[in-house]
Amino acid sequence: MISIRGQNVAPSATLAITAKAKAMKAEGIDVIGFGAGEPDFDTPEHIKEAAMAAIQEGFTKYTPTAGIPELRDAVAEKFAQDNGVRYTHSQILISCGAKHSIYNLMQVLCDPGDEVIIPAPYWVSYPEMAKLAGGQPVVINTTAEDNFCVTPEALERAITPRTKAFILSSPSNPTGTLYSLDQLKPLAEILVAHQVYIIADEIYDKLVYDGIRYESITRLGEAVQEWTILVNGVSKTYAMTGWRIGYAAGPEEIIKAATNLQSHSTSGATSISQKAALAALTGPQECVEEMRQQFELRRDYIAGRFDDLAIASYVKPQGAFYIFPDVSACYHQKGRNITNSFDLATYLLEKAEVAVVPGAPFGEDRAIRLSFATSLEQIEEGLNRIQEALE
Numbered sequence: 001m002i003s004i005r006g007q008n009v010a011p012s013a014t015l016a017i018t019a020k021a022k023a024m025k026a027e028g029i030d031v032i033g034f035g036a037g038e039p040d041f042d043t044p045e046h047i048k049e050a051a052m053a054a055i056q057e058g059f060t061k062y063t064p065t066a067g068i069p070e071l072r073d074a075v076a077e078k079f080a081q082d083n084g085v086r087y088t089h090s091q092i093l094i095s096c097g098a099k100h101s102i103y104n105l106m107q108v109l110c111d112p113g114d115e116v117i118i119p120a121p122y123w124v125s126y127p128e129m130a131k132l133a134g135g136q137p138v139v140i141n142t143t144a145e146d147n148f149c150v151t152p153e154a155l156e157r158a159i160t161p162r163t164k165a166f167i168l169s170s171p172s173n174p175t176g177t178l179y180s181l182d183q184l185k186p187l188a189e190i191l192v193a194h195q196v197y198i199i200a201d202e203i204y205d206k207l208v209y210d211g212i213r214y215e216s217i218t219r220l221g222e223a224v225q226e227w228t229i230l231v232n233g234v235s236k237t238y239a240m241t242g243w244r245i246g247y248a249a250g251p252e253e254i255i256k257a258a259t260n261l262q263s264h265s266t267s268g269a270t271s272i273s274q275k276a277a278l279a280a281l282t283g284p285q286e287c288v289e290e291m292r293q294q295f296e297l298r299r300d301y302i303a304g305r306f307d308d309l310a311i312a313s314y315v316k317p318q319g320a321f322y323i324f325p326d327v328s329a330c331y332h333q334k335g336r337n338i339t340n341s342f343d344l345a346t347y348l349l350e351k352a353e354v355a356v357v358p359g360a361p362f363g364e365d366r367a368i369r370l371s372f373a374t375s376l377e378q379i380e381e382g383l384n385r386i387q388e389a390l391e
Ligand SMILES: *Cc1c(COP(=O)(O)O)cnc(C)c1O
Pocket: 037, 096, 097, 098, 099, 100, 123, 169, 172, 173, 201, 203, 232, 233, 234, 235, 236, 241, 244, 245, 246
């Protein structure tokens, strides 16, 4: 008999639609995929070479659970530069992806019934990870009018004596919107006053557009830093999703507990991947800017196409590689059996052979998520098909 925990965990909805699209492709159907949650670029050459060198040198044994010291140095340097915080080695944990970092944090922060505030639309894994840790997700709905950002009033209302943590996803998956430092300030004041930990998922910090310089919540000063755990990784910035390297940095006692936990599950992350991540963080950074520029061109194109689609409204993404249009005007129309985001995604897959992700698992059933981590030609053809299918 499967445990209650095992029975209650939902499969990742983003992976489900990708699987269905893959199956159709295998049948020879020319599916255009907007489902991908990863860069379509190849991992830069110098990073691959570092990994190959690691293999050649026999760097293929267990590493310290918290990660090799050189990589923790490189992560410390990154956070010092980008976030303005100086972390020591004992405040940094390397894990098997940022997803693993957040999972570990949930496990060591939540007691049964502790509340984790998660703004919606949210990344699908946050509520599941909170629940798996015995925590209680408390969802704050945000609106397109507010750029999908939480207001101080809504945050204040959601906090209770059981609130343990707040998850800040900026730039956001699935909306691509981000918080300015001015917007973060009142939120941070509330969170610090109530002694709520801030889990800042900054996995898209290098993928921002319109000339914006990303500013982390840690820029608000020491009091905020003491309540913040930064989460980042190499997956999105360096097109390294399969290498599985992420990291967390924050208060020593939390990182220590997470390291202990990790020592009984995965142990240290893959030795070879750690060497690759080291090369990514310390090597030339031009590749990051090149990929970012490609994403920005695609963002401009896809936003332009949605401007022409009368039945969808959207907030222009300023980061990440997703657009999250409200398509609820397509629901409940005569002749089509579409009443929600799952129906619409299924309709688009079957009728237009275009794979998108339904918004419901992200906490917003009026929307669908399209990833623009695919070529401009694919985006153009996919949007042509969507336009034809919906209008
Ligand atoms: C992709 C992603 C992650 C984690 O990626 P890893 O490959 O596990 O490092 C974390 N948060 C968000 C919002 C993401 O989109």
